[in-house]
Amino acid sequence: MAAGPTDAAGPGRKEAAGVEVDTRRPLVAVVMGSDSDWPVVRHCVEQLEEFDIPYEVRVISAHRTPDIAHEFASTARLKGFKVLIAAAGGAAHLAGFMASLTTLPVIGIPIQTRTLGGADSLYSTVQMPGGVPVATVAIGEGGALNAALLAAQILALGDEELHLRLRAFRARMRRTVSERNARLRERLASADGE
Numbered sequence: 001m002a003a004g005p006t007d008a009a010g011p012g013r014k015e016a017a018g019v020e021v022d023t024r025r026p027l028v029a030v031v032m033g034s035d036s037d038w039p040v041v042r043h044c045v046e047q048l049e050e051f052d053i054p055y056e057v058r059v060i061s062a063h064r065t066p067d068i069a070h071e072f073a074s075t076a077r078l079k080g081f082k083v084l085i086a087a088a089g090g091a092a093h094l095a096g097f098m099a100s101l102t103t104l105p106v107i108g109i110p111i112q113t114r115t116l117g118g119a120d121s122l123y124s125t126v127q128m129p130g131g132v133p134v135a136t137v138a139i140g141e142g143g144a145l146n147a148a149l150l151a152a153q154i155l156a157l158g159d160e161e162l163h164l165r166l167r168a169f170r171a172r173m174r175r176t177v178s179e180r181n182a183r184l185r186e187r188l189a190s191a192d193g194e
């Protein structure tokens with residue numbers, strides 16, 4: 001079952017009457033300001049899935065649903081979450097608002113915007129006042145992937161199996177770069193010989 005931009009549980013599911021159910025407590029909350037952010041945020045969620053990290057996905061807006069955002073962030077730690085990831089575009093106050101209500105680490109994903117290219121989202125996520133940190137990743141898909149990796153690295157401080165999965169991820173990345181290097185050098189060498 002693919003996780004969508006709704007209240008959806010992550011991996012580690014059991015089959016029950018044809019329906020997949022996650023029996024584990026989610027450790028990471030992935031919150032986005034609008035379902036229009038999903039095409040970017042799904043890159044974060046897919047990586048959490050690959051690491052087998054239980055997560056919960058929600059659409060919550062600090063501006064449009066302030067009461068829900070307040071309730072969610074201020075009770076997240078008690079509910080067992082370890083890391084919050086918040087994606088928002090434009091006047092992106094979601095991550096900062098949540099960070100002000102919890103001592104859990106909060107990672108902000110600035111969403112690209114049509115009007116200002118995402119610089120608006122980046123500045124409003126990253127420029128937090130001293131005292132309330134938001135770990136802000138890059139604009140867009142790479143940032144969404146890095147949000148998942150950073151969450152995994154935080155969780156891996158107390159989880160050796162996850163640490164090994166992270167090391168395997170790095171090893172795969174190194175192999176991919178070596179292969180790309182070899183392919184490019186071969187192509188250039190054969191172009192030289194022509």
Ligand code: C2R
Binds near residue numbers: 036063091092111
């Ligand atoms: P719509 O596509 O729903 O109009 O949303 C969303 O994250 C989205 O990128 C447009 C953009 O508004 C953003 N949004 C925020 C917040 N809530 C929604 N920046 C917030 O609370 O910060």
